[in-house]
Amino acid sequence: MTYLFVAYAIVWIGIFAYSYSLGRQAQRLREQIEALEAALGSRQETAAPGAGGPGEA
Amino acid sequence: MKAYLRAVLALAAKDALLERKSFETLIATASFALLLAVVFHFAFDIASAEGARFFPGALWTAILFAGTIGMARSARVDEVEGRGRGAALAPVDRSALFLGKCLFHLALLAVVEAAAVPVFAAAFALRGMALPHLVILGLFLGTWGFAALGTLLAGATAGERATGLLLPVVLFPLLVPVILGGAAVVSAGVTGEVTAATGSWLRLLVVFDVLFTAVPALLYESLMEV
Amino acid sequence: MLRVLVRAQKAVGLSALVLVTVSLYMVFVYAPREATGDVQRIFYYHVATAWNGYLFIAMVALSGLLYLVRKDEAWDAAGRTAAELGVLFISLTLILGSLWARPIWNVWWTWDPRLVTTLILWFIYVAYLLIQAGAEGSPRLKRFAAVFGIVGFLDIPLIHYSVVLWPRGIHPSVLRESGGMPFPMLLTMIVSVIAMTLLGLYLWGRRLEVEELKQRVQRLKEQLLWP
Numbered sequence: 001m002t003y004l005f006v007a008y009a010i011v012w013i014g015i016f017a018y019s020y021s022l023g024r025q026a027q028r029l030r031e032q033i034e035a036l037e038a039a040l041g042s043r044q045e046t047a048a049p050g051a052g053g054p055g056e057a
Numbered sequence: 058m059k060a061y062l063r064a065v066l067a068l069a070a071k072d073a074l075l076e077r078k079s080f081e082t083l084i085a086t087a088s089f090a091l092l093l094a095v096v097f098h099f100a101f102d103i104a105s106a107e108g109a110r111f112f113p114g115a116l117w118t119a120i121l122f123a124g125t126i127g128m129a130r131s132a133r134v135d136e137v138e139g140r141g142r143g144a145a146l147a148p149v150d151r152s153a154l155f156l157g158k159c160l161f162h163l164a165l166l167a168v169v170e171a172a173a174v175p176v177f178a179a180a181f182a183l184r185g186m187a188l189p190h191l192v193i194l195g196l197f198l199g200t201w202g203f204a205a206l207g208t209l210l211a212g213a214t215a216g217e218r219a220t221g222l223l224l225p226v227v228l229f230p231l232l233v234p235v236i237l238g239g240a241a242v243v244s245a246g247v248t249g250e251v252t253a254a255t256g257s258w259l260r261l262l263v264v265f266d267v268l269f270t271a272v273p274a275l276l277y278e279s280l281m282e283v
Numbered sequence: 284m285l286r287v288l289v290r291a292q293k294a295v296g297l298s299a300l301v302l303v304t305v306s307l308y309m310v311f312v313y314a315p316r317e318a319t320g321d322v323q324r325i326f327y328y329h330v331a332t333a334w335n336g337y338l339f340i341a342m343v344a345l346s347g348l349l350y351l352v353r354k355d356e357a358w359d360a361a362g363r364t365a366a367e368l369g370v371l372f373i374s375l376t377l378i379l380g381s382l383w384a385r386p387i388w389n390v391w392w393t394w395d396p397r398l399v400t401t402l403i404l405w406f407i408y409v410a411y412l413l414i415q416a417g418a419e420g421s422p423r424l425k426r427f428a429a430v431f432g433i434v435g436f437l438d439i440p441l442i443h444y445s446v447v448l449w450p451r452g453i454h455p456s457v458l459r460e461s462g463g464m465p466f467p468m469l470l471t472m473i474v475s476v477i478a479m480t481l482l483g484l485y486l487w488g489r490r491l492e493v494e495e496l497k498q499r500v501q502r503l504k505e506q507l508l509w510p
Contacts, residue, residue, distance in 0.1 A: 007325045007382040011332065014375050015482065022489045029496035036503035043507070206434070213427035226413060227431060230406040231438050234445040241449075257448055265441055272437060276430045279351045280423075 064149040068157025073164065083165060086127030090173045093119035094180040108181035113243040116177045117236055121203065121229070124166050128207040129224045131162065132215035151281060152274035155208065159270065162204040170196055187249025195246055198262035199239025202269055206231055209273040213280055238262045285361050288488035289495065296485040302478035314471040325383040327472050331479035333376040333401070338480065339369035340408065344436035347429030359425045362432055363415045364490040366408050368483060373405045396446040403442055407435045
């Protein structure tokens with residue numbers, strides 16, 4: 001009986017751990033995209049009048 | 058067809074010619090294989106009565122270890138000296154490049170084995186072999202499959218940082234049929250106990266060899282294009 | 284084609300959740316207690332994870348072939364991510380098998396052909412991931428990974444046949460006796476397999492989405508550096 005519960009526990013821990021790491025990766029990438037888009041947007045504003053502004057990355 | 062075979066032979070001869078200048082790869086590979094005979098003898102402390110039982114496995118392990126290093130080295134030299142690119146200029150089908158290299162590696166391993174078999178037989182106190190031709194057949198079929206997959210994977214990993222470590226890790230799991238089949242056939246040849254299973258092993262080795270000569274030959278082009 | 288998995292993530296995930304719940308109920312309540320005891324209930328998820336492992340391994344080979352033919356980066360990503368899931372499910376299969384073997388055969392591991400084949404598969408696809416780990420930005424290594432995925436897949440029947448032939452591998456085959464499996468057990472097994480497959484596809488969709496996001500970050504960075 002113990003083996004049975006340990007077995008199912010390991011399956012779910014494994015799957016949830018993987019799922020969690022996917023969620024974190026996606027979250028971090030979305031934040032990066034937001035920051036990059038913001039940087040890109042502000043550069044286009046400053047770049048419009050004349051000299052291109054320095055990259056913020 | 059005839060021109061194609063000539064091209065394959067010419068490419069293999071080219072490699073053999075380059076090797077004959079120094080015999081570097083051959084000497085390194087063969088001496089490592091022979092060294093392993095000594096290492097195994099002491100590591101497993103084998104009594105002479107058990108020699109025949111351990112001989113096939115020990116021999117195959119040595120061939121695989123030494124052969125992997127030898128093929129990795131050969132591919133590495135090709136890469137560094139740009140020989141691969143040179144050969145790629147030859148007006149032949151890409152698969153001929155693969156088969157030529159494969160044939161060269163097969164010949165290289167055959168020489169190594171010719172030296173290793175007597176040394177291993179002595180180290181494991183073998184009292185003769187019941188069916189020497191079966192031993193040779195097993196070694197040949199196993200080595201062919203090993204050379205075919207080894208050539209494919211060594212060529213592909215040659216340009217990488219982790220070459221030395223990556224090759225055995227990717228190659229050995231694929232070679233399980235060769236390791237088991239080669240050892241089983243050699244074992245049957247040594248003891249003379251030929252069973253129905255021996256025939257199955259031989260068929261398995263032939264299927265492996267043909268499959269893993271044909272498929273890499275087909276895929277080699279897409280692998281090597283720049 | 285694989286975009287569908289990313290877009291339909293929610294739907295796939297939701298149906299996976301429902302079916303997993305149903306399958307867990309069936310595994311622990313509905314399925315009858317077998318002669319060897321409750322431990323036998325490991326069997327349902329053991330089969331389900333193994334099936335998923337093989338499914339994703341087949342996907343690795345298929346993606347590799349399509350990558351070589353079409354040269355589309357999306358298929359490289361598909362192969363890479365499928366291999367990750369394949370290794371995850373094969374690992375789970377091995378652990379479940381070990382936990383089932385201990386109470387029943389009194390060993391953690393036995394050199395049964397099916398176990399050995401699965402273990403070697405695990406090694407092959409870990410090797411595949413190692414190749415892919417160094418392949419970023421190197422089309423040559425990506426093609427190598429594709430070729431390796433195809434060759435590895437073709438090798439599976441030969442590996443299995445060779446371990447079956449090996450004289451010390453004689454062990455009673457568990458699954459082969461399942462011809463006489465009672466209907467409730469069979470049904471539980473089928474539901475578990477379908478539930479796990481949906482769950483696997485859901486995870487694959489999310490993994491592919493991460494891959495898409497990575498590409499977007501890459502593109503944005505390039506835009507920022509070289510406008």
